[in-house]
Amino acid sequence: MSYQPKTHYDAVDKIWSSEKEKSQFGEDLSIGEIIFQEMVRHPKSVAQVSDSEKTILLREDLLNNAIRIATYMRNLDLTQRDIVGIIARNTTHISAVAYACFFNGIALHSLNPSYLPEIIEKLFQNTKPRIVFCDGDEYEKVRAATAKLDVKIVTMRNHPKDAISIQEVLKTPAEEGFKPISLKSTHQLAIISSSGTTGTPKAIIVPNCRTILSTFTNLTTLDVQYSASTLDWISCLWTIVSSGVYSTKRIISELPFDPAETLRIIEENQVSWVLQSPGQVAAIINCPDFENASLQSIRYYNFGGGRCSMEVQNRLRQKLGRDFVNFAYGLSETGSLCCVNVHFDAKPNSVGRPSPGYKLKIIDDQGDKLGPNKEGEVCINKGSFWPGYYGNPEATKEIYKDNWLHSGDLGYVDNDGFLYVVERKKDLLKYQSNYYYPHELEELISRMPGVAEVCAFGIWGVENGDEAAATVVRKPNDLISEKDVEDYVAQNAGTEFLRLHAGCLIVDDLRRSPNGKTNRAANKEYFLQAKGIQIIT
Known part of the structure; x- marks a missing residue:
């Protein structure tokens, strides 16, 4: 996945586009x-x-x-x-x-x-x-x-x-x-x-x-592909299709994802291509077997479907010893990867430039297009027709307008044409008069020694608005407490208001969707139940 098409920015239409890749097969x-x-x-x-x-x-x-x-x-x-x-x-x-x-x-x-x-x-x-x-x-x-x-x-x-x-x-x-x-x-x-x-x-x-x-x-x-997801998820469909088209060897397992087993599978089968969710990457690098595992066969270590902390990315890159870790961005609705970042050192946390044949635009709440470094909703045009949601034309019309998919993600494109996805639009939170994103807390807490994974969210209250809370998974054999996490945020946050006002909950594992992605809504619901909190509107 190292191919990077040339990116062009139309300053008049405020659209970023990449050149279409020449097909290797008959059209x-x-x-x-x-x-x-x-x-x-x-x-x-x-x-x-x-x-x-x-x-x-x-x-x-x-x-x-x-x-x-x-x-x-x-x-x-x-x-x-x-x-x-x-x-x-x-x-x-x-x-x-x-x-x-x-x-x-x-x-x-x-x-x-x-x-x-x-x-x-x-x-x-x-x-x-x-x-x-x-x-x-x-x-x-x-x-x-x-x-x-x-x-x-x-x-x-x-x-x-x-x-x-x-x-x-x-x-x-x-x-x-x-x-x-x-x-x-x-x-x-x-x-x-x-x-x-x-x-x-x-x-x-x-x-x-x-x-x-x-x-x-x-x-x-010569490539060997491995992805643990099942066929209901786009990553498995990509793997099945690309394996058939490019005649790679595909490794499969009927067992659910397990970090130790994944490391063994990679080593024994000399896997060169991996696609995982951020939660799976975090589980890999926090696995006791990680330090002694051989990952030298890997050419492409791809992750997407959410944010991955810089600590996790850096530890994985240090282990691989070369820049084979790629932050990918794609929607199931696009049916393909919209962007892949192969320039980590120059553009950390960017999801990369538009994939071949893709166009990007950033719009504000009024639908007006924004220029470089202006944050708004990410919209995607892949240069071909999308049939929509099966049997649901109303939902299709909500996000697909004039051949543009409205992603629901907030982001911006820098001066070099690299896209940065900030957060889901619906996840933007407001505490008193201050706006913040859950990922700001997640990035901060993930740097705390002893933290393996974290999911942050807002608990709404009449007086203050969205009070921040988090569920935290400890690293194996670590004994950090909920108060330790709250104190760490208070001592290290860059602003006065960014605190875990609603508290913290230590959990054995985060709640996830069937495809392995962290489910913010489910983690919030579990937090409320565990803490005995009732939302009063």
Whole structure:
């Protein structure tokens, strides 16, 4: 991900843009067609290694499995108007299911296995999948949630007696002369879930658009990719697509993220490409095994989806011994990484310049465009059409206007065209007459010896407004107290008002969304419950 396009600033229109990258593949080919042809080209290279199941698939094995699953779908008369549901962990055959969907031009709709039955029912009532691939662990939950739908359920592991197993599907004879379907770039490739921190997750359409490959073009057949996220999250979709397109080796595990296991996986498999959330990076560097772990194989250590403290970034860079740590910025709605910062020393905490073909603008509350170093809402134009949220045109219109995605993030662009994302717009807080951001406290507290992770938020009160509070995870074997944290903030904050007026809570771990991102709303709710605080409006 070291490619950095030239950035141009139009001082009249106040828009930053980057040059479009020359395509390595025919413009008329769909993502499925590219993956198909590349798997045919490299049949004997290793496509996938399952660390947890101890399975190895060559590209010809994965291709043949995907063709059989795609044929099974065609035998069910599934067409491009249909949807395939997925609620599964990273097991051996989940990539083949995804590729089968790409080959058939059928959008997959992936949900997290931890979702409650009522959430699954609501989301699938929207997309109405004809077939759902799920783990046997969730079979009864999925069957109950889809009872009102005409749906076939296939299990990927731990198969119940009355379920169709993936092994049965893989016995389907491949269609003679099988060819993938051609698609327009506006056709839906996948439907993934938003973080769902403010209610039921939205169904985000990712189109069959070449921009999904943006910033991945430096990958080669020698690269080994690893990401712990499941297919309901954009990072897993990126990994599955880029692995198929660029013929890399992909390492998977059905087990949830564990820092010690991740370090072992990286070392044993000589992983060169990693994509993690900031919480996962923090867990890695605070793991007892971190100091002795070998990370010399890594060429790209990417993190995104939130802020990562400078202490964590510096410790990781010091360990790697070279500048392979990249702060990435992307939205599930864009379907690709909007920016990647490969200039840490010159621009720490920037998310980088616009990715190839992207445009950026910063607007104020009135919608007027702002120039360099002026803070406002970050808006993104990726140069292609976004279909929106599936079955939710109202929500689509709220953030997608005249081909510009309104991110809801506050930020600014400096004189060199580097974007800095400051905070979510809705997270801006006000104590008495003073405005502040949660990340200011998080950055301060993260520098305190003994702190592993922190999540800050405001507790609203009639008299003062948003009184700051924080949940804090201690480093292993450290005994800092809540008062220690409060005193540290009071002694080290740069302003008189920036204090933990609502207090601190020591926790074993932060509350997170199913994709591993820190869930500020959930941490705030837990804090209120633990402290017995009731919000009076």
